[in-house]
Amino acid sequence: MSKIAQQSIQTTIFSYCGVVLGYINVLWLYPYALDATELGTFRTIQDLGLLMVPFAQLGVGHGITRFFPKLEQNQSAFLSYSLVFSLLGFVAVSGIFFGFQQQLVALFAVNSPEVINFLGIVLLITLFALLNSVLDAYSRSYLKVAIPTFFREVFLRLLTSILIGTYLLGWIDFEQVMQGLVAVYGLTLFGVLTYLIWLGKIHLDFNWNHFPAGFRSSFIRFSLITFLATAASTLIMKIDSIMVSSMVSLEANAIYSIAFYMALVVELPRRAISQVAMPVIADHFAKNQIPAINGLYRQISNRQLYICLLLFALIWCNIDSIYHFVPNREIYQAGKWVVFYIALGKIFDVAFSVNSEILVFSAYYRFNLVLTIAMSILIIGVNYWLIPVFGIEGAAIGSATVMLAFNLVKYFYLKIKLGLDPFSRESFKILLVGMTAFTGMFLSSEAIAPMLLMVVKSLLIVSVFAGMSWLLGVGSEEWSWIKARLKKSGP
Template sequence: MAFFTIALFIGLFQFFDQWVFGFFEKNAPELIDQYWLIIILAAVLVYISIFEAYYKTQLNVVIPTFMREFLLKFLSGLLALFYFLNFISFEWFLRYTVATYAISLLLLIVILMFKGKMKFNFSIFQLEKPFIKEMMKYMVFIMAGAVGSVIVLRVDQLMVTGYLGTGINAIYVIAFFMGTVIEIPKRSISQMSDAIIANAFENERLDEIKKIYKQSSINQMILGSFVFILVVINLDNIYAIMPKGDEYSSGKWVVIIIGLSKLLDMAFGVNSEIIISSKHYKSNIYFVLILATLTVVLNMLMIPVYGLVGAALATFVSLFLFNLIKMIYIYYKLQFQPFSIHTLSTLFLSALCFFILTIVPQFSNPIINGAYLSMLTVIIFGLLMLFFKPSKEITKIIQPIRDKFNL
């Protein structure tokens, strides 16, 4: 299926490439020269997704998360350093970047082989036709939803490039990824909850799904709020340390708005996972289509008027409406929702922590100030969570610290 998907992508790309590249021809002509790299990267990413899904079915999210969140970022950072030191050209920087994804894929396969989990068979041909038909129908809906999700995640960057050029997009992309750091806790929680929710639906344990829904909401909100405060309170320090920080600091509000949009997305819990794992999975494609339409239209309206901030605002509004629609749908179909009184208390405690951090005295040295503010964030946020206990799970994690210091 991956082979046919890649072949389909190449065919469609060949058909639409003039139209696609025409959008970038004026402000980003250099993108057109990397046509073949796009094809190779797309193929590698397809197989990475397959093996990540295979790890997830074994409830093993540590290895794929390590590859995606640490190894790839470390290698990219290393390549960026080599480029800025003039060890490699920009063209080879792009080639080596694609190679890092290929290395990640190879490691995922090798680890499975060493664990004895890498087995091939053709048992699909022994399955009954009704099951294959149902499986194919499910795959088409899920694939369509996934394609829409990818478009939504990337379309703002592409439209910023088309409207404002690659130079401005560089500022936007860096700010965007600084904002998306906030959702790192969500990725691990979502990957682990997928299989558990699917199993609960299979065995009709709706109470368990309701519990997971609420737990994912409050725990993701707490973890996301902590990372959001940590990033935003240190923005000036980060830009002060960063090369050409004065230029990139124009993306400060992008970091804040994208961070808030990701925090909002986390607060709504595992709503997508619940819909995809339920018998109502077909409806997910309609939600994604609504989100894709909202994102494209809002970007078209806001980027020409508000520039970078307009793209960030478009993402915020789209994600809010997307999650609100899904929450209403789940409540209508299953009669449960993710929020509780602890949602309000977490909002208040996070706001209180941020307010305290804005009024404390600070150092002029950005490195010392960053370390100082980060330490204060950990202490103040941790103490507030310990004493007010909005989440039982978070309390269990930090309780040993309280016992050690007799707090």
């Protein structure tokens, strides 16, 4: 775990730098520079493009992570093989996209007709994001996570800020903004590619005859089996936004997107830790080290839950103050409870730790496929039921409910099949500490400026959280790490 914590620290720093920049973009720049319809269009086109990435990738990302440890040489040939395989997937997805273009147009024609004008941009976003995801998986196999994270979390958002800023200054029109999205994803891909070339990890090698016997067939079989699970998982993440646009309006999607992004901060530690954990889990399975996997499973659960509960408390207790600084907050504050339900769903996800990653790299990866497809179908059905009744809050409630059900099934399956369990007495102590941190929500005063109130509440929440942690003896690993870093920074 110490190796993973050490590897993930740079990734976490870049992730949170991206969060700060993302907050500036989503909570101020976007709603200030774009009207609600333009913002809804902007987010819907991005979500459509990113939604198709896992379908085009054909599971290559997980395939690289699983099979990379089996290669002692020919890594460059493996990368070229993976890229060609995923490009074939892109060709297939493009064919389906053009074949069902009329149905796609009909989906948005009534409530969000503005989206139709920019559907041509979707595939270009898909192509660049697809190639970037393959290079990211390849880099991750070398445990080179931080720089690709920088390009994905920071560089991409910085370019987007510049793009929207030029629109705000009146130098380009909205159509050029949408076209500029293609350049943003293209430059991000170029950055990751340049980094890997600089590391000396990329060489043109199309000699695929020197792989171990049965390697290619096993890689393709595993990738094709897992791609549907990956695609369905992305569908679960992105379908809410698209369904809100098609069933309600682009303005509703703008409100939902801002709220969703606020809640997304809660799971950032999971994203940083799991990226480094995946190759370690794959290596443990290759060596049949089940007890080591269980230790990792439990330790990641505790660490994620401890950090994420604090983030949840800070966000929810300060939610009104946060919305105060959003331009046109009278429009966007309607998404307040979306933040709560989405964040709650993220807490469910982080508490159950890296169960999806364990399933993917275990002998039971086919179960993950069946389960994820079932969950994606369920979330669509739940959204069709709840959105007409509760609007955007219905989409958020559906997402949280499905996330809980999804993780419960995986939890019991791993417990029965492999004897793995992420929970312990420590888990319940962490839950208790996290619940006490929410006492900050009872502190409120209209006489205090929103910024000052946010500072006071945050200090109270952190103080209560730290005090209860000390009383119950939890979070010792995290506090020990902080003390060690403070000693190093001292004289």
